[in-house]
Amino acid sequence: MMKPKISIVTLGVDDLDRATRFYGEGLGLPRYDFEGGNISFFSLEGTWLALYPREDLAKDIGLPVSTQPVFSGITLAHNVASKSEVDEVLGQAVAAGGKLIKSAQEAFWGGYSGYFQDPERHYWEVAYNPYQDLT
Template sequence: MEPHISIVTLGVTDLERSVRFYHEGLGLPMQSRAPDSDVAFFDLAGAWLSLYPRDLLAEDATVDPDGSGFAGVTVAHNVASPEAVDDVLAEAAAAGGDVVKLGQEVFWGGYSGYFADPDGHLWEVAWNPEFDLD
């Protein structure tokens, strides 16, 4: 397998609320979509984020849609400075997200925090001094 992630799909309970959170609140660039479409795609410069109704996603994967709690998965967004971590966390909170861990120095030498989107999907926002983001 070639090591490449092309799309991350989040199963959401209210597609329009999630579109507002990611597009209007966080400013992610969204592909145009028909008003009655049941999917939304965001171009993340090298990968795509997709939002799809949780029940339909579970049906497609042939699994039970009633899973809850921590699913053992987070999505990470790396930024260029510790200040940018705090800025993104504040932006997520203003958009309706829930900051679950304030930005702080972490054991691996960087600075990070977490927010949850309206469906509870966890996003880590991190500055890693070892990553060159250019």
């Protein structure tokens, strides 16, 4: 039976070095090197983030590589403990080379959130959820 958790989120990237710098140096995620592989791992609370060349990931799955940058229907989310922290993280992502997609604003569900896109075109929501205690 499958347990309700996600162990690793792997993002296919076109430029592994650029993506690794964005997440490691730009966002300050703790990086763990994997010897013998063309992959970067970052330790997150409760899961791992992996960066892997898009072509290699498609080959591993058995899919053709898409050259069209399309919205996949998937976003990643990072919840923080306050509205001001949402603005800080969005600013940090932009300063690191990300693109602000949607400025932070009050959300219909009672929180506060905004979106950025990393240099590899993956979308991230940064949100404050007043119903979740992150302290």
